[in-house]
Amino acid sequence: MKAFDRVDFCKHFPELLKRKIPTIHLRLLLNMYTNSTARINWNGAFSQSFGIRNGVKQGGILSPVLFCIYNDGLLVRLKQSKIGCLIGNTFVGAIAYADDVTLLAVGSDPICNALYVPNL
Numbered sequence: 001m002k003a004f005d006r007v008d009f010c011k012h013f014p015e016l017l018k019r020k021i022p023t024i025h026l027r028l029l030l031n032m033y034t035n036s037t038a039r040i041n042w043n044g045a046f047s048q049s050f051g052i053r054n055g056v057k058q059g060g061i062l063s064p065v066l067f068c069i070y071n072d073g074l075l076v077r078l079k080q081s082k083i084g085c086l087i088g089n090t091f092v093g094a095i096a097y098a099d100d101v102t103l104l105a106v107g108s109d110p111i112c113n114a115l116y117v118p119n120l
Contacts, residue, residue, distance in 0.1 A: 002099065005055040009033055012070050019069065029062075067099060078103075 016026055033056075040047040056063040056070075075094055078084065084093025085104045095102045 002058075007056050007067060007070050008054050012066070015069055015072070016066075029066075033057075064097065068096070071096065071101075 013026065013030060016029070033052075036052040036057075037049045038052055039049045056066045060066075075096060078093040079091065081093070082091065083105065084091060085106055086092075092104050094104060
């Protein structure tokens with residue numbers, strides 16, 4: 001499974017509420033995500049429709065932003081742990097966008113080495 005597919009709606013919408021997103025937008029997103037269905041086409045034969053219970057829409061214009069909000073708690077905890085690098089006077093433990101995350105840690109030399117972790 002890809003990272004976008006793992007977003008749990010029950011955990012995600014409270015995070016959106018904390019960010020004071022207007023109620024009308026939340027209702028639209030909730031409706032869009034909780035009423036989604038799909039069916040599988042295999043050699044011209046279609047399965048029964050089934051509900052989609054998790055994930056953000058692949059290719060959706062809001063999906064990277066929604067995923068970043070979902071992933072924010074992890075990045076905040078990483079920052080609080082102080083595991084990472086100082087770049088100048090700025091602490092950097094990870095660089096992230098959507099489902100691409102780069103974790104930064106001090107290597108054996110004084111220069112900060114990067115560990116790339118694609119599609120967490």
